[in-house]
Amino acid sequence: MTSNIDTLMKRGADFLGCESAIMCGAMSWVSERNLVSAISNAGGFGVIACGAMTTELLDTEITETKKLTDKPFGVNLITMHPDLFDLIAVCAKHKVSHVVLAGGLPPKGSLEAIKEMGAKVIAFAPALALAKKFIRSGVDALVIEGMEAGGHIGPVSTSVLAQEILPEIADKIPVFVAGGIAKGSAIAAYLEMGAAGVQLGTRFVCAHESIAHPDFKKAFIRGNARDAVASVQIDPRLPVIPVRALKNKGTEEFTAKQREVANLLDEGKVDMNEAQLEIEHFWAGALRKAVIDGDVENGSIMAGQSVGMVKAEESVADIIATLRSETQAAIA
Numbered sequence: 001m002t003s004n005i006d007t008l009m010k011r012g013a014d015f016l017g018c019e020s021a022i023m024c025g026a027m028s029w030v031s032e033r034n035l036v037s038a039i040s041n042a043g044g045f046g047v048i049a050c051g052a053m054t055t056e057l058l059d060t061e062i063t064e065t066k067k068l069t070d071k072p073f074g075v076n077l078i079t080m081h082p083d084l085f086d087l088i089a090v091c092a093k094h095k096v097s098h099v100v101l102a103g104g105l106p107p108k109g110s111l112e113a114i115k116e117m118g119a120k121v122i123a124f125a126p127a128l129a130l131a132k133k134f135i136r137s138g139v140d141a142l143v144i145e146g147m148e149a150g151g152h153i154g155p156v157s158t159s160v161l162a163q164e165i166l167p168e169i170a171d172k173i174p175v176f177v178a179g180g181i182a183k184g185s186a187i188a189a190y191l192e193m194g195a196a197g198v199q200l201g202t203r204f205v206c207a208h209e210s211i212a213h214p215d216f217k218k219a220f221i222r223g224n225a226r227d228a229v230a231s232v233q234i235d236p237r238l239p240v241i242p243v244r245a246l247k248n249k250g251t252e253e254f255t256a257k258q259r260e261v262a263n264l265l266d267e268g269k270v271d272m273n274e275a276q277l278e279i280e281h282f283w284a285g286a287l288r289k290a291v292i293d294g295d296v297e298n299g300s301i302m303a304g305q306s307v308g309m310v311k312a313e314e315s316v317a318d319i320i321a322t323l324r325s326e327t328q329a330a331i332a
């Protein structure tokens with residue numbers, strides 16, 4: 001007999017082609033072959049973070065991930081990547097089943113290009129109006145991600161997005177809820193509100209299979225919810241997408257970086273697009289410093305508020321098993 005959790009997750013799991021509708025959201029530098037394959041092998045859905053990768057690097061990463069799992073996994077592409085269409089072609093070459101588009105409105109023709117290759121498109125909807133627009137343009141599923149999340153964030157909390165968007169959208173296409181989820185009680189609540197599944201990032205960073213530096217993981221295990229703060233915009237002319245990360249020296253360096261880029265903008269040395277790319281390159285570099293080099297003082301320790309519930313290094317299989325049993329208990 002199917003248990004309740006499987007009934008509630010069925011739509012999302014069928015859509016993703018996995019057992020549990022639990023996605024591990026793409027995390028730049030962290031979501032590479034090892035973590036992604038471990039998630040998919042454990043019955044969840046792993047997503048490769050393409051981030052600022054070149055087409056060659058993405059090609060290699062997909063090839064290597066496929067060697068570690070025969071289960072489906074997705075690829076997360078950032079819409080402002082200058083080689084977006086070439087990256088889509090790499091996904092097409094590998095017959096990637098799901099492409100997650102992050103970082104703003106997809107440029108003209110990109111949705112069509114992904115659908116043409118036969119993949120499903122998942123997009124982030126930061127507001128109800130956008131969710132409806134995405135549905136009209138043929139997106140297959142949505143992630144609604146609240147500001148509790150780690151990494152780049154929108155202004156609205158997960159609980160509000162879920163109340164606003166799920167009743168209107170959940171019967172049309174699958175919606176996955178993200179941001180601030182670390183326990184099955186929250187998963188059960190969102191499933192019961194109509195979510196097809198959930199997406200977690202922070203909770204998986206300290207998995208044994210995650211290649212994040214031991215010092216990055218230690219910072220997570222030590223961190224409390226209130227340490228995961230959103231970056232502040234210092235110049236109204238330079239709209240930067242806020243990033244949630246653990247407070248450190250790197251947080252302050254971002255303020256200096258914004259000043260530097262705002263000056264370049266003033267002097268006409270860069271346009272707004274270039275200014276925003278410059279900011280994104282800063283984050284990619286700062287995150288690499290912390291995740292790969294373990295420089296948790298100067299690098300960016302992107303983490304969601306749920307970091308306070310990450311208590312130890314565990315295997316992906318154990319994390320998913322715990323989430324499942326907590327969800328089941330909450331439903332019962």
Ligand SMILES: Cc1cc2nc3c(=O)[nH]c(=O)nc-3n(C[C@H](O)[C@H](O)[C@H](O)COP(=O)(O)O)c2cc1C
Nearest residue numbers: 025026027028102149150151179180201202302304
């Ligand atoms: C270290 C880190 C890096 C991230 N990088 C990306 C990314 O490259 N692309 C993306 O779409 N989301 C990124 N995210 C967001 C996650 O995919 C996921 O949606 C988020 O972590 C969910 O919220 P949670 O952290 O509260 O679980 C990142 C999150 C973290 C913690």
